[in-house]
Amino acid sequence: MNYHWNWGIFWEISPDGAHTYFATLLQGTMWTLLTAAFAWILALTFGTIIGVLRTTPIPGLVRFANAYVELFRNIPLLVQMFLWYFVFPELVPREFGIWLKQLPDASFYTAVVALGLYMSARVAEQVRAGILSMPSGQRLAALALGLTLPQAYLYILLPMAFRIILPPLTSEFLNTIKNSAVALTIGLMELTARARSMQEFSFQVFEAFTAATIIYIVINILVTFTMRKVEQRVTVPGYLGSKPQAVGH
Amino acid sequence: MFSNFDFDVIVRALPYMFYQGMTFTATLTLLATTGGIIIGTMLALMRLSGFAPLALFAAGYVNLMRSVPFVLMIFWFYFLMPYIGQWVTASSQPLQVGAFSSCLITFTLFEAAFFCEIMRAGIQSISRGQMAAAQALGMTYPTSMAYIILPQAFRNMVPVLLTQTIILFQDTSLVYVISVTDFLGAASRVAQRDGRLVEMYLFAAIVYFVISLAASHMVRRIQYRVAIIR
Numbered sequence: 401m402n403y404h405w406n407w408g409i410f411w412e413i414s415p416d417g418a419h420t421y422f423a424t425l426l427q428g429t430m431w432t433l434l435t436a437a438f439a440w441i442l443a444l445t446f447g448t449i450i451g452v453l454r455t456t457p458i459p460g461l462v463r464f465a466n467a468y469v470e471l472f473r474n475i476p477l478l479v480q481m482f483l484w485y486f487v488f489p490e491l492v493p494r495e496f497g498i499w500l501k502q503l504p505d506a507s508f509y510t511a512v513v514a515l516g517l518y519m520s521a522r523v524a525e526q527v528r529a530g531i532l533s534m535p536s537g538q539r540l541a542a543l544a545l546g547l548t549l550p551q552a553y554l555y556i557l558l559p560m561a562f563r564i565i566l567p568p569l570t571s572e573f574l575n576t577i578k579n580s581a582v583a584l585t586i587g588l589m590e591l592t593a594r595a596r597s598m599q600e601f602s603f604q605v606f607e608a609f610t611a612a613t614i615i616y617i618v619i620n621i622l623v624t625f626t627m628r629k630v631e632q633r634v635t636v637p638g639y640l641g642s643k644p645q646a647v648g649h
Numbered sequence: 650m651f652s653n654f655d656f657d658v659i660v661r662a663l664p665y666m667f668y669q670g671m672t673f674t675a676t677l678t679l680l681a682t683t684g685g686i687i688i689g690t691m692l693a694l695m696r697l698s699g700f701a702p703l704a705l706f707a708a709g710y711v712n713l714m715r716s717v718p719f720v721l722m723i724f725w726f727y728f729l730m731p732y733i734g735q736w737v738t739a740s741s742q743p744l745q746v747g748a749f750s751s752c753l754i755t756f757t758l759f760e761a762a763f764f765c766e767i768m769r770a771g772i773q774s775i776s777r778g779q780m781a782a783a784q785a786l787g788m789t790y791p792t793s794m795a796y797i798i799l800p801q802a803f804r805n806m807v808p809v810l811l812t813q814t815i816i817l818f819q820d821t822s823l824v825y826v827i828s829v830t831d832f833l834g835a836a837s838r839v840a841q842r843d844g845r846l847v848e849m850y851l852f853a854a855i856v857y858f859v860i861s862l863a864a865s866h867m868v869r870r871i872q873y874r875v876a877i878i879r
Binding site for chain 1: 713716717718719720721724725728729732819820822823825826833837840846847850851853854857858861862865
């Protein structure tokens with residue numbers, strides 16, 4: 401293999417003239433995490449609302465929520481990014497569209513919205529599964545005690561549902577981090593994009609991609625480890641997956 | 650809003666988008682699914698085998714693939730493939746790998762990790778008694794896997810495998826990052842040539858939506874038909 405390895409490349413100055421390649425990769429990591437974090441807030445908010453709507457006894461709301469999930473699940477993320485970035489500003493009133501296009505960091509906001517809504521459909525599936533996994537007696541008891549339907553969701557169903565679906569939500573969060581790489585197609589300089597541009601300027605393909613891969617793996621391990629700790633604290637005793645309680649007399 | 654919407658540009662681009670673009674996307678989806686299921690099943694068998702190095706290798710491979718963005722993996726394979734080709738064929742120059750073979754290998758190897766997890770769940774869903782009975786009848790481990798366990802595991806997992814195929818179909822749009830003309834790539838090329846981004850991207854989105862929605866409804870129907878009645 402006649403490839404020139406040069407692991408010292410990370411400490412050389414990148415074409416921006418001020419930072420080393422290593423520093424540019426770290427900046428990319430920051431954008432990746434920032435995008436994923438904001439998108440995740442959006443995904444949790446919309447996902448919870450839609451997931452709840454799908455379990456309500458009101459047919460119109462259920463149909464609307466089902467359509468929402470099908471819409472965001474059946475279009476590739478990349479196409480959704482393009483729709484928000486290239487198409488959406490053309491379909492809104494002219495002045496608003498121009499304002500959108502001229503926003504600084506437009507690709508960041510677009511990526512957050514596109515990724516957040518895309519992931520919200522998946523979060524909605526989990527929330528719905530979590531609510532449906534509880535015995536229907538919970539809802540009935542809450543309503544029988546005089547709670548209104550919103551109160552039953554807020555105080556009884558959702559707190560339990562979130563404790564049950566925490567593990568799958570963790571992997572959806574990891575997916576959000578990974579999927580943020582798709583935003584490089586609309587010009588967001590996140591980690592994969594930084595590795596790609598490092599490769600273009602320095603010709604050190606494998607060093608650049610190795611560094612990015614390692615950073616992604618480290619993020620993955622940190623998130624998984626943290627969430628494992630959180631999961632241990634909040635698992636519902638008596639459910640599969642919770643630690644068996646010592647049987648005493 | 651749609652006053653200057655030009656449907657004609659879509660009509661004119663149809664042959665190009667479907668003959669070139671969709672053919673690429675569909676072929677890639679079908680071949681990568683087939684390859685991915687075969688390699689994924691082998692990985693699952695490795696992960697479940699009692700031989701520790703094999704199990705560790707398979708687990709490491711699956712975890713690596715699952716913790717890295719697909720886009721990054723596409724770049725990895727795209728740049729690595731010529732060198733691997735050179736090493737395999739022992740030539741003096743990095744090997745020229747065509748866009749399609751590069752994509753096919755990338756998708757097969759990447760999706761194999763996900764198919765592995767599905768097949769592993771499928772194999773583990775078969776009751777232990779099946780294996781015990783097979784071996785009691787004198788079958789060897791490979792025979793009982795091939796004739797007793799895998800067919801049942803496969804049947805149980807058909808809906809999940811098909812759902813993963815729909816995800817793979819949507820993922821093929823990511824080959825855009827290495828400028829390959831798949832369905833989205835074709836749409837995007839026409840969009841940029843004619844300055845008609847709104848029409849082309851909306852049309853591409855509708856096509857992906859219709860195909861994925863129809864496929865997922867079909868999966869739901871198949872789910873009822875293949876379910877093993879116990």
